[in-house]
Amino acid sequence: MTDIAQPSHTGASAMPKKRSRLHNLAANKSLWRGITAIAVFLVIWEIGARWDEWFGKEWMIPGIGLIPPPSDVFEVWLTVLPKPGYWNSWYQSLARVLSGFLSAMIIGIPFGLALAVNKYFRDIFFPPFEILRPIPPLAWVPASLIFWPTNEMSIAFVTFLGAFFTIVINVVGGARTIDVRYLRAAQSMGASQWDLFSKIILPGTLPSIFTGAAVGMGITWEVVLAAEMISGGGTQGGGGLGFFIWNSYMGGSLEQIVVGMISIGIAGYLCSSAIRMLGDWFMPWRRLF
């Protein structure tokens, strides 16, 4: 009751939503702070990178002085943007991330729930799971290159593993820490096992599922990029943003390396935003907190 009565200090984001979306966006202080922060970061980078140009070589700032300034990066980016190869790299990496991530979700969520609710299932499958889990995804690369017929399939498999373990652990943790009061209340009201599962355990686990998804998404990007760098170009399993960076490195284009890195940053940001939006949509009650 008190938060309604008190004047809001968070600005327009907490005001009644009478106005248009665009207006709200423009009045959103957090958004402007974010934009300002990025702008300040770019300015510092630019100055740092150009310092030696302006004051002579002996004034070069170590580290940052070796990195191309953002304006140069931007220029190179503009030349890369119209090239289909660049977009193809995006497409290839995204496709790999999504296929690995989605298969990990599709298999991992039911597997995690089964581990959480069924004692027999847990007794049988948890020990091998726990032994396989600490193996880093990249340690699977050689074995999967041998095991799977194509490079592409090995990348997909390693990507899947990267997300799978994280998702499962989060689902198990979430489902097993559901407040016993909810379960008791539901059982007192006469909930069947299925009601308990579908209406209490599943929604109660959703927040953990989305936490697992967000972390798993990060790991899939890591794994995909590393796999792309390892597998290199060629016809099989090549391409992608990882290869784009590697190729730029081989070609000696510092600017293009940074373009590739920022592209990955943007792609990762888009993916986690998508997960956040899905989370909001699936869990309307969480939007309040």
Place this chain on the structure above:
Amino acid sequence: MPNLNTRGALSIRNVTKIYDPEGVNVMAVKDCSMEIAAGEVCMIVGPSGCGKTTLLNAIAGFHSITSGEILLDGELLCGPGKPKADQGAERMVVFQNGALFPWKTLAQNVAYGPRVQGRSSKAEAMEKARDMLAEAGLGNVTEKYPGEVSSGMSRRAEIVRALINDPKVLLLDEPYRAMDALTKSIMHESLLETYDRTKVTIFFITHDLEEAIFLGDKVHIVTTRPCQLKKTVEVNIPRPRSYQTQSSEEFRHLMEEVNEAVHEEAIKAFQAGERELA
């Protein structure tokens, strides 16, 4: 006012509960007996950690008992040969910190019982839920999530969620514990109003002596662990009661009586706590 309710008489007979019989052997409840008449508001008062909640859990069927028996309207809930009562909608619990499902709106929460019991269609259950919430003064927040309303509102909704199942007994475990005094007094009036309407048997655990006398027909004071009935104080203040009741001479007299009995136990509990820590 004569009480016409004939459902929900609870008999607790010689109940003992020992936790972890092989290990530390904590005796939570020892040979505890009390009779709660149908439609009575029975308040259980005792020091923290004395085993009141254990008793409630046994009635609700969350925990087993070690010996003794508990009957509801003459039917055995738990006793020899059946240490743990079945959970059932005739005994609805309202928990200490609230247990509304955060992922359901208040109306969906209230409609949950009738829905899972298959008693009515979804539309019917939701309609009844909204009606009952409106009756409890929550008509304008039926479509809100528990996280969007005040703790007072959600606790009230939780009582509605219990009542829609037409329980014989309401089991309340310090439902208003974390509330400020002002909200609490509003909650009390609303509970009394609900009680006057439904006359449901209420088993209410509390630390708050004023609350106990204000709401109860009887105040059962229990000892520090192991929990045992120490004294029963009858509250003969007529219903309906209002907040003015609390400033009456009678009320103050009862307060003294209860306070004296509880204080003794509180000291014992405190000293026991000191020994355990030392």
